Amino acid sequence: MRIYLPGTWPMLARLVKTGKFEPIGGTAFALTPRLREAYVAGDDEELEYAAMLEAARASLRLLAVEFGLGEDDTPARRVVVAADVDDVTLRPDLDDGAVRVTGSVPMESIAAVHVDVADAEHAVRQAAGAVDAADLGDLDAEFLVGEAEDHELAWYAPGEIAFVVELG
Structure with missing residues (x-):
């Protein structure tokens, strides 16, 4: 199953x-039956994209924690790691596309990495500070999160990840 793991630049x-991605709390997103039911229309590719966007929103939440802990040097870029794994558990207690993975995800299972480009950093930093309020319905906060989500994530193959991190 293709899963989308939210992350941050340090992750x-x-x-x-290390050659392994360590998902926080084992949380990932995927095309689950519940996600499929939440959309009236859409093929698998569109629904996979929706799962990736849920992971990107979760990446904002992770960034909010890092910034809240004073990690201001962390690049304000959403990170989503796409991987193919067999062992996932559905998480009906979270978002429609939420799943849990056990343990780390080895580099061999990673299909791609999606990250914001530098031009998105201001919007992402603003959105990270507003994501919790947006989740609670604050319209101004939703606007800030929407500004970040208007930036498309860039796609990188597994062999390019080291160069992406190095060039930052």
């Missing part, structure tokens, strides 16, 4: 260093 750097 991506650890992937390059």
